[in-house]
Amino acid sequence: MTGGIPTGDELRRLPLAARLLLRLTLNGGDYRAVSNDLLELYQRRLHRQGAPAAKAWLRRQVTTYPGRLIMEQVRKLLPLSGTRRVVQSPVTRRATLMNNLLRDLRHGIRSLARSPVFTATIILTVGLGIGATTAIFSAVNAVLIQPLPYANAGDLVRIYTESPPHRWPFSVADYRALKEQQTQFVTIAGYTNETLTLSRGETVERIRGKFVTWDYFSLLGITPLYGRLFDSSDGKPESEPTVVVSHAFWNRYIGGSEEALGQSIQLDGVNYTVVGVLPRTVGPFEQGRDFFAAVEWQPPPRRGPFSIIVIARVRPEVDRSVAAEELRAINRHIFPVWQDSYQDQGASWGMMDLKEVVVGDVGTTEMLVLGAVAFLLLIASNNAANLLLARTTQRTRELAVRAALGASPSRLMQYTLSESALLAAGSAAFGLIVMYGGMKLLTTTGSNFIPRTQEIGVDGLVLVFLAAVTLFSGLLFGLIPSLTGARIRVEQALRASGRSATDSAAPRRMRRVLVASQFAIAAPLLIGAALLITSLARLQRVDPGFDTHNMLVAGVQLPRLAYPEAEDTYSFWSQAIERVAALPGVESVALGDAMPPTRVTMINNFNLEDDPTPPGQTEPATPWVGVTPGYFATLGIGLLEGRTFNDLDGVEGPPTVVVDQDWADRFFPNESAVGKRFVSGGCTSCPLTTVVGVVGNVKYVGLDDPGGGTVYWPMGLGPKRFMHFLMRTRPDPMSLVPSLRNAIRELDPALPLVPLTTIDESMSNSLQAPRYLTGLAAAFAIVALILSVVGVYGVMSHHVQQHTKDIGIRMALGGAPSRVLGGVVWQGLRLAVVGVVIGVAAAFYLTRFMSSMLFGVGSTDVMTFTTVAAIMLGVAFIACLLPARRAATVDPVSTLREE
């Protein structure tokens, strides 16, 4: 043997990975012994067989270690292992197992029933976690995992006009060109979302639906419940108007029987024949829509406007990039045809998965909420583990007696595990109730924010998830205490008077680890919730740009049949505005086609005369709000420069607009915007539009809109069929509702009930989604904090209880109560500090995923992070202070007398 004697240093000659693996699986002494053995054997082999063979041997030897050690542990614990003292036949063995199991379960039920608070705490907290996690998962399943409920949904796409950062719908011209020229798609279909007036005798109502091309249903692969869907003869100008209705509409309005087919319904004054009824469950594009009227768009005089949503089915064999290239080619091809009426060279055509359209940014939110509830479940299980561990510790004597009477470690483990299994089963049962409640909540209130809620339900995947989550949490809270309980030292336990035998280092350390990790898991939850709360508070403080109080808004829609020409609509609007202005309590009234803070109907592109968009680039686009001259005065939007509209604007002379300050600052930062001119909407043949005034900023696309500018144009009272009446009132706006309704009804009794709202209400509604999310997150965070605090309190109380004697002795020997107090507080607080530090570090990484949901606060906002950390530590401090005070008031005499 040459130089084949390993020394301590030579251990380093083992590969790093090998050393690491051994280090992790073996304790210090064993590690040294094993490494030495392996090195010695390796040296000998090296000598005999050469390096490659020896190295391969070493690799085999090391990798086999963890598996073998685990098997050995399992062997020791399993009842069927070779260490059994009595050899049984397999039949008796199974019978004994069953008997033991039944006995353990019976005993478990009895003993759990004896401590109802303990049992209820675990079942309620863990059950809440399991149920909430599964409910959120069912929403994730419906939205993100399940394919859209259409035939071969993977081939479905939406096609749009790409003009970063916007994605526009198509115009009729675009649609027709695409339909004629494309070769890579099975079918192309289009639709527009419409709200029409349904007239039935005296009553009129607004209902939501779609105008669809005849091939819409066949493209999606939808089959009717009754009747037929459309064919190529439907929707033509010369054919009889036909409509397919929803299941709900069918039940509510036309009798809910098959005889309803062939009936006629009046929408916006036009009679449509009902040819088909959709099934009760429909896809996300049909959900909430009551009618589907067939339409075929006729060749238009110019390229705009852009309102058609195009969906398509890609040929299964076609590569997506090929189809996308064809879209761009067709767009390039038709561009010159419409150049004089539309010019935005940067715009192209693109497509995206239809599913992506539905999911939108809800996907991120849902995954984050799922993450948050999973954290909650982790804390709840952790808490349960802690409670069970404490219980095992208290039951040391009972377990020791069992061990002394011959129960093997595996029997003891089986015994404690069966109790955990019962708790897990109870939690799962309670979790089922929570899950159903949660799913109900998601499908009702949640349907405002979450797509495809109709499809939320219990399927195989959800059940598997529930089972997996239960198993996971059961193992977490069951295995830790069982493993500790099984390792009981009988003699010591039976001899010990005060402290129990399992109150040795291992379980105590485990409880501390559990408490620290509770804080570590709770910290990101609390920080996430705090960020959302800060963000919501900032949103609520956003200045909407005008006085929102005492503003009543009514949306009025004039049906096409009753008001076919511009003069009809003009006559209605001008009479209506006069009558409304004359109502007692109305200070002033104006009309607008938009409503702050979230409702804007048009976004328009433009090309500045002084600073034209270079060829090939996208023109800027901003919200475009049509108003009457009194609009600014009624809302109280201040004029900063130039003038607002007068009665002549929009009627004669060149087109004029008023812009807001953001717009002026964005495009003319160093000079006045008044007098500047631009080409509006890409219409190069139209006269240039002139800016005549600058007004204060108002939010139209949400309070979180960073403000890219808004353009107001004088829409007059001409051809528009939909307007908002915006009224400034003296008394409470809602008190004017009856007189307003009367005024409109006197003008036209056939108009449907006007939807009425106040600006304050719509301001508050615009924050509904963030408020919902924030409320949810705050609830999770509070539960997490409570569980963590209860955890640290429990551990410290137990600590004080176990150490009463020591403390008594120390005090008898002259120890100061303040030092005792400080010592105990620090012991507990240390755990919280470790947990919070880890948790804050994790949050620093995790919160970046929620940055898109935050407004006015960064995802790593130092203030929020430190505040949350301080609150957590503060609460933990108080939780430790209570047991510490108990420790400091220990009376040494009485404690020692008890001995």
Place this chain on the structure above:
Amino acid sequence: MPRETLGEFEHQVMLAILQLGGEAYSVSIVEELEERTGREVAQAAVFIVLRRLEEKRLLTSRLDETAAEDTGRVRRYFRLTPNALRRLRDSRDTYMRLWDGIEATLEKA
């Protein structure tokens, strides 16, 4: 007295210790086993079984520091307990009785 079953590998390790006489320590046991069985032996398996046999009181061990001077490490030498010897004898007798008269049959097969 109730008896624990003896695994096959436990059996082999005990026999190897006997073969090595006073020279049975972890490394030599591995090599002895490999030499006699003609198979590669996992050092982990030997390590685990030695510990298990010691727990079952079938082995005793002593630390020998005399080797430390030239090898740099203390070796742990193993010896079978009388109990283990009895168990091996018993098992050998049982097998002998079971084998009795069938050697010829096996040869032919």
